[in-house]
Amino acid sequence: MNLEEHAGFIWLIVAALLAITELLVPGVYLTFVALGSAATGVLALLFPELGLVGQLISFAAWSTVAVLIGKRWYNTNPIPSADPDLNNRAARMIGQSVTVVEPLVGGSGRVRVGDGEWPAQGPDLAAGERARIVEVRGGVVMVEAVKAISID
Template identity: 40%
Template sequence: MSGFSEIDPAWAWILAGLLLMGGELLLPGVFLVWLGLAACVTGLVETAFDLPWQAQLPLFAVFSTSAVILATRLDRGHAPVLNRGAHGLIGREVLLDAPIVAGRGRARIDDTLWPVSGPDLPAGARVRVTGVEGTVLTVAAAA
């Protein structure tokens, strides 16, 4: 074997793409995966059209830029759930663990008991979380 100098350029792009996507596991940030995807697509285009390296590099740059722009546009519509705490519970329907009396009660959500405030309702009533005030969930009767 004479080394890497004789590797097919298409396979070199695909290998580089796989290494970049694998690098995402070591350096998470959802960025290397898009560069890796662009490298793999460049390799596939190289396989189909047998382009010189002078055309492959700009093609990779275009695919990389397009992939990153597309990824950021797709990601804009999603609010991060991580570290939102109780705000991530808004909109969820749960059952009251203890009745709401004089505006205060308790609901079990997953494995946690949460203090709730809202209209007086009996234990077991289905409520929807409508807001958060500190550590107290604001609820309303679910329809």
């Protein structure tokens, strides 16, 4: 069996395997490579004289074109999410109520966020007081005092 005679079918089989793998392990990246492989398979069937080097160049070119088109598509048509801040830890912290663990004096101190301590900036607050995160800048949380509610 001569592999050069069946190169087009081999590229199409690789494309199918990549597409199946994408379905089993989603990540949207193998789809574009599968498209490059499929395009190369079709070209190899239409132009058997393309040769291995030409096929590899075709595969690289079509895969790159598919990735660029896919990237543009996803940038202009973002997938809606129920939790858009899922992977943005800083954005998820905004609005959280925290406890001052190291007094904020002169605008700086430390607060407990979840199970960790973070450097904080905000109004002067004593240890044990409650604060609310209003912003996160480069690993420092900006806080505001939480007004205590008194029940008379």
